[in-house]
Amino acid sequence: xxxxxxxxxxxxxxxxxxxxxxxxxxxxxxxxxxxxxxxxxxxxxxxxxxxxxxxxxxxxxxxxxxxxxxxxxxxxxxxxxxxxxxxxxxxxxxxxxxxxxxxxxxxxxxxxxxxxxxxxxxxxxxxxxxxxxxxxxxxxxxxxxxxxxxxxxxxxxxxxxxxxxxxxxxxxxxxxxxxxxxxxxxxxxxxxxxxxxxxxxxxxxx
Numbered sequence: 001x002x003x004x005x006x007x008x009x010x011x012x013x014x015x016x017x018x019x020x021x022x023x024x025x026x027x028x029x030x031x032x033x034x035x036x037x038x039x040x041x042x043x044x045x046x047x048x049x050x051x052x053x054x055x056x057x058x059x060x061x062x063x064x065x066x067x068x069x070x071x072x073x074x075x076x077x078x079x080x081x082x083x084x085x086x087x088x089x090x091x092x093x094x095x096x097x098x099x100x101x102x103x104x105x106x107x108x109x110x111x112x113x114x115x116x117x118x119x120x121x122x123x124x125x126x127x128x129x130x131x132x133x134x135x136x137x138x139x140x141x142x143x144x145x146x147x148x149x150x151x152x153x154x155x156x157x158x159x160x161x162x163x164x165x166x167x168x169x170x171x172x173x174x175x176x177x178x179x180x181x182x183x184x185x186x187x188x189x190x191x192x193x194x195x196x197x198x199x200x201x202x203x204x205x206x
Contacts, residue, residue: 001075001150001168001172001174001175001176001178002159002164002168002176002178002181003038003041003042003175003177003178004165004178004179004180004181005038005041005042005178005179006182007028007037008043008070010034010038010179011108011179012032012203013030013033013034013037014157014158014179016030016041017030017031017034017157017195018193018194018195020196022201023092024201024202024203024204027201027202028080028202031080031081031084031129031157031198031202032080032081032084033084034082034085034179035080035081035085035127035155035157036084036088036155038067038155038156038179039084039125039155039178040088040089041177042125042153042155042175042177043125043153046067046069046123047065047066047067047090047121047123048063048064048065048066048068048146049063049064050062050063050107051063051064051083055178057198058063058068058069062145063088064153065120066118066121067119067122067123068093068116068121068122068123069089069092069093069122069123069124069125069131069148069157070092070093070094070095070115070116070122070123070125070146070149071085071086071089071092071094071124071125072094072096072097072115072124072125072126072127072140073094073096073097073110073126073127073128074097074098074099074126074127074128074136074137074140075096075097075098075099075115076098076131076202077128077129077130077197077198077199077201077202078096078097078128078205079202080129080202081128081174081196082094082127085102085125085127089125092125092196093116094116094155095113095114095115095117096112096113096114096115097112097114097126097140097143097144097147098111098112098113098115099111099136099139099140101136103146107133107135108135108136110139110140110143113143115144115147115149115152115183117148118147118148118149118163122148122149122150123151123153124144124149124151124152124153124162125152125153125155126141126152126154126155126174127143127154127156128154128155129157129158129162129198129202130156130157130158130159130191130194130198131154131158131159131160131163131167131176131178132160132162132185132190132191133154133162133163133166133189134162134163134165134166134167134170135163135184137154137156137163137166137167138166138167138170138171138192141154141167141170141171141174142170142171152171152173152174153174153175153177154167154174154175154176154177155166155177155178156176156177156178157178157179157198158178158179158180158191158194158195159176159178159180159181159182159183160181160182160183160184160191160192160194161181161184162185163179163182164176164178166182182194
């Protein structure tokens with residue numbers, strides 16, 4: 001399952017994010033803001049429990065998020081989405097999944113993994129700005145499942161049909177939330193029109 005999040009404030013930021021003249025500082029700020037928009041939409045089904053709180057005028061019934069929430073960025077570009085996720089989920093823990101792209105085959109090469117312990121109520125938010133071939137996403141999801149995490153949602157900024165199809169084929173239980181579904185992958189496995197290399201633009205390594 002995938003959902004295209006089409007809020008006008010999100011799409012406004014996306015247009016600026018794509019632009020070649022957008023520098024790394026603004027690019028990082030836009031990714032942070034867009035991550036929050038995506039999270040609000042994608043995490044509507046976070047588990048909650050009822051609570052009662054005292055207000056200056058009496059008692060009020062409310063809810064609080066329950067269970068074990070984990071934010072897992074795919075390195076390195078996913079780091080741009082980690083801080084805004086932890087800002088809105090300050091009680092979450094974080095794990096990281098390092099994957100390097102083989103420039104000849106476009107297949108992911110895992111090089112680092114550090115995940116918290118999985119619990120029966122664990123809920124993982126996997127984040128990566130781009131969903132291109134789907135190789136890194138599918139390998140990351142498989143890694144999370146092998147480590148005991150069963151409930152996973154994937155947030156990204158720009159996807160393409162090829163990547164979405166692969167995730168839905170290999171992991172139909174993992175919903176994908178994105179701000180854009182672009183046209184296609186080019187011969188170098190980059191999303192078109194896309195925005196170039198998200199990691200390079202985030203960290204100024206063009």
